[in-house]
Amino acid sequence: MKRIILLLLFLFVASEAKYLESKSCKECHEDIYAEHTKSMHHKSSLFSDEIHRKVKELSGEQNYSCALCHMPSTKNLSAVIRGTEEPDPKDVRQSDGVSCFYCHQISKVHYAKAYNINFSSASGDDKPTMFGNLNNPDSSDKHHAEHNEIYKNSEVCMGCHSHKENDLGFEVCNAKDQYDKTSDCIGCHMPKASGGNEKFNKKGRDEYATHNFLGIRSDEMVKKTVKLELAYKNDTIELTIVNKMGHAIITHPMRLKFAKTVVLRKGEVIWSNFKESPQEDKEATFIVAFKDSEGKPAMPHTATDYMLNQNLKAMSAKTVHYSVPKLQKGDEIKTTWISYVISPKIAQKLQITSEEATKAYIGAQESIVVQ
Numbered sequence: 001m002k003r004i005i006l007l008l009l010f011l012f013v014a015s016e017a018k019y020l021e022s023k024s025c026k027e028c029h030e031d032i033y034a035e036h037t038k039s040m041h042h043k044s045s046l047f048s049d050e051i052h053r054k055v056k057e058l059s060g061e062q063n064y065s066c067a068l069c070h071m072p073s074t075k076n077l078s079a080v081i082r083g084t085e086e087p088d089p090k091d092v093r094q095s096d097g098v099s100c101f102y103c104h105q106i107s108k109v110h111y112a113k114a115y116n117i118n119f120s121s122a123s124g125d126d127k128p129t130m131f132g133n134l135n136n137p138d139s140s141d142k143h144h145a146e147h148n149e150i151y152k153n154s155e156v157c158m159g160c161h162s163h164k165e166n167d168l169g170f171e172v173c174n175a176k177d178q179y180d181k182t183s184d185c186i187g188c189h190m191p192k193a194s195g196g197n198e199k200f201n202k203k204g205r206d207e208y209a210t211h212n213f214l215g216i217r218s219d220e221m222v223k224k225t226v227k228l229e230l231a232y233k234n235d236t237i238e239l240t241i242v243n244k245m246g247h248a249i250i251t252h253p254m255r256l257k258f259a260k261t262v263v264l265r266k267g268e269v270i271w272s273n274f275k276e277s278p279q280e281d282k283e284a285t286f287i288v289a290f291k292d293s294e295g296k297p298a299m300p301h302t303a304t305d306y307m308l309n310q311n312l313k314a315m316s317a318k319t320v321h322y323s324v325p326k327l328q329k330g331d332e333i334k335t336t337w338i339s340y341v342i343s344p345k346i347a348q349k350l351q352i353t354s355e356e357a358t359k360a361y362i363g364a365q366e367s368i369v370v371q
């Protein structure tokens with residue numbers, strides 16, 4: 001079945017128009033280009049994302065099924081996926097990652113069990129059509145422009161972000177909401193900035209949708225992840241964690257996110273919810289880990305079940321209780337949200353040392369003083 005779907009996909013890709021590299025958009029869409037080149041969409045390929053490359057290498061397989069989402073513009077996509085052709089760092093269609101042209105050619109998303117499929121409606125025309133969400137787009141020498149509803153209701157994100165099963169049919173990532181649907185991805189991840197979307201701005205637009213696609217690598221975004229609430233009664237600290245996002249706290253199995261709670265007396269820590277590892281407090285730690293068919297710890301490609309599944313769905317809340325020694329007036333209870341791009345244990349295993357991947361991103365903080 002999977003093979004038939006893949007075949008279908010390639011038929012659609014085969015009739016594609018001439019590829020326009022991301023760099024070529026810079027001439028007119030300067031700001032959007034600058035934002036995009038800093039984003040993980042531009043850096044999603046095997047050549048630019050060290051974490052992705054190392055996880056891929058771990059599988060030890062020749063084929064590169066990851067190309068479907070990590071370098072979807074690849075011309076010989078089916079051959080690269082099957083492993084009969086090698087990825088080529090000199091091919092800009094590959095190093096462009098999730099490119100401008102690719103994203104703006106998606107006309108429809110087909111929902112499927114293992115992962116969804118992006119349908120590209122490119123014609124063989126010299127002047128391709130870019131889909132988007134503008135009302136009455138101005139004309140350009142380089143392309144036609146056309147409104148398509150999926151650039152408004154965020155369906156366009158679901159071709160790659162919805163969910164993914166590994167070859168064994170086990171789901172390893174998921175960015176769907178609490179009702180198993182898409183949320184307003186664009187509203188949260190493409191906030192508007194002032195100015196036109198293109199340097200001549202003949203339509204006199206005063207704002208455009210930004211393309212930084214910030215996520216876990218942004219302190220500013222990490223601060224918007226959860227709301228923390230604290231209370232102290234009957235010698236018990238009550239911590240409520242509210243997930244404010246349109247998806248679960250853990251969407252990808254590499255991550256580690258947790259709330260660290262301490263009690264301070266005259267500036268000294270007299271109690272904390274964990275000593276060495278946040279996993280000592282499973283209730284306030286969000287992490288998933290997999291096992292293989294023999295019950296041994298597994299990376300995503302060999303997983304058949306969860307070893308650990310400590311997650312919290314979109315827009316939902318949980319309350320954690322800590323019994324603590326009797327506190328005194330003036331003691332401060334303080335909680336901090338902390339995120340890691342890669343959980344330190346996996347980072348060590350994969351020998352990943354870049355600061356971006358191994359540093360703690362500090363999110364929301366909340367504190368109360370005992371009365």
Ligand code: HEC
Nearest residue numbers: 049051052055056065066068069115160161164251252254
């Ligand atoms: C169905 C689309 C899809 C496929 C196929 C896919 N990925 Fe991904 N991958 C994603 C998305 C979307 C993200 C971003 C997820 C997030 O941050 O929550 C991602 C993120 C990652 C990350 C985290 C990278 C970072 O720098 O933070 C790794 C590692 C990764 N993928 C590895 C792989 C490997 C290895 C394969 C092939 C075996 C693969 N992916 C196949 C969609 C896909």
Ligand code: HEC
Nearest residue numbers: 020025028100101130132133134137138140142145146147
């Ligand atoms: C020669 C200038 C020029 C170049 C180069 C250019 N564009 Fe455009 N583009 C425009 C103009 C003009 C508009 C209309 C702007 C408006 O109405 O505000 C536009 C609009 C768009 C839109 C909005 C479409 C809609 O209906 O919402 C998208 C998407 C887009 N361009 C993508 C691209 C991509 C991707 C590239 C590179 C492959 C590119 N453009 C290269 C001039 C250009």
Ligand code: HEC
Nearest residue numbers: 040044049069070072156157160185189213214215216217
């Ligand atoms: C063609 C596939 C594809 C489409 C379509 C797509 N993405 Fe992504 N996206 C990815 C991949 C792959 C990654 C992970 C790149 C990596 O880390 O290597 C990613 C990463 C991200 C990230 C995380 C960045 C980070 O810092 O870790 C965000 C946020 C994001 N995408 C949002 C969106 C939104 C919103 C949409 C819809 C407008 C969208 N994406 C459409 C493939 C896609």
Ligand code: HEC
Nearest residue numbers: 025029032033036041098099100103133151186197208209
């Ligand atoms: C991950 C998919 C994705 C990628 C990659 C992407 N875009 Fe977009 N782009 C969108 C979506 C979705 C919208 C509509 C957002 C909205 O209207 O809120 C959009 C809107 C636009 C617009 C209209 C902006 C406005 O609000 O006036 C232009 C122009 C555009 N993109 C050009 C580009 C260019 C140029 C690149 C690469 C440098 C690029 N896009 C990369 C998804 C993408």
Ligand code: HEC
Nearest residue numbers: 157161175183184185188215216221222224225244245246
């Ligand atoms: C209500 C706002 C909101 C909505 C809606 C939303 N997100 Fe997010 N998303 C966030 C915030 C805040 C983060 C930062 C998360 C973090 O660091 O834990 C984030 C993180 C991410 C990440 C990176 C997660 C990680 O751990 O690497 C991806 C990928 C992502 N979002 C994609 C999407 C997609 C796709 C949609 C739509 C299906 C979407 N988001 C809807 C707020 C939102």
